[in-house]
Amino acid sequence: QQQVKQSPQSLIVQKGGISIINCAYENTAFDYFPWYQQFPGKGPALLIAIRPDVSEKKEGRFTISFNKSAKQFSLHIMDSQPGDSATYFCAASPENNAGNMLTFGGGTRLMVKP
Amino acid sequence: DAGITQSPRHKVTETGTPVTLRCHQTENHRYMYWYRQDPGHGLRLIHYSYGVKDTDKGEVSDGYSVSRSKTEDFLLTLESATSSQTSVYFCAISGYSGNTIYFGEGSWLTVV
Numbered sequence: 289q290q291q292v293k294q295s296p297q298s299l300i301v302q303k304g305g306i307s308i309i310n311c312a313y314e315n316t317a318f319d320y321f322p323w324y325q326q327f328p329g330k331g332p333a334l335l336i337a338i339r340p341d342v343s344e345k346k347e348g349r350f351t352i353s354f355n356k357s358a359k360q361f362s363l364h365i366m367d368s369q370p371g372d373s374a375t376y377f378c379a380a381s382p383e384n385n386a387g388n389m390l391t392f393g394g395g396t397r398l399m400v401k402p
Numbered sequence: 403d404a405g406i407t408q409s410p411r412h413k414v415t416e417t418g419t420p421v422t423l424r425c426h427q428t429e430n431h432r433y434m435y436w437y438r439q440d441p442g443h444g445l446r447l448i449h450y451s452y453g454v455k456d457t458d459k460g461e462v463s464d465g466y467s468v469s470r471s472k473t474e475d476f477l478l479t480l481e482s483a484t485s486s487q488t489s490v491y492f493c494a495i496s497g498y499s500g501n502t503i504y505f506g507e508g509s510w511l512t513v514v
Contacts, residue, residue: 329508330508331505331506389435389450390447393444395442
């Protein structure tokens, strides 16, 4: 049972365009929602994260939008660049999570065309 | 880099043989994790450790065991490898509850 569902599985965007990746979760106890970026042959690296007390968080060209009532959150990459081509994973963990264990979505492979 | 070294980075082994993957950290972080990554499934937690000799199961622990005899080392063992355990294995660490999780560079395991 996949508790965090991510879409689309793959995405092609032109340089300068907006990339949007969506995630939906089921567990209402989740209260920490990070996004990880992974380049080929590398481990995932934290990109940006949000907690449900805010509806949006922006860091440079990357923005997380969060809709608590719908149990959905999304990553927007503005002015997408070829260097953004990577696999992106959303994740979630519950409050009072002693081990900070994350449940991951299935991943989105983003390709930004020059 | 988060000070995580995984070894071996690549391994091909035969079905039924034991395999041990090693994770070594230089950050003195309390929590260590083993995840596996498979297409369409993202990363799934196999086992984690919250201290020396303190470990617990994750989502996909069947067929795997772990040990942590020192803060810096976390071993993942496949007692009898199967083809379904062909995957990329990632070690991860974090300092305390709620902190960022840092991932190693992965170990590619192929079971033939």
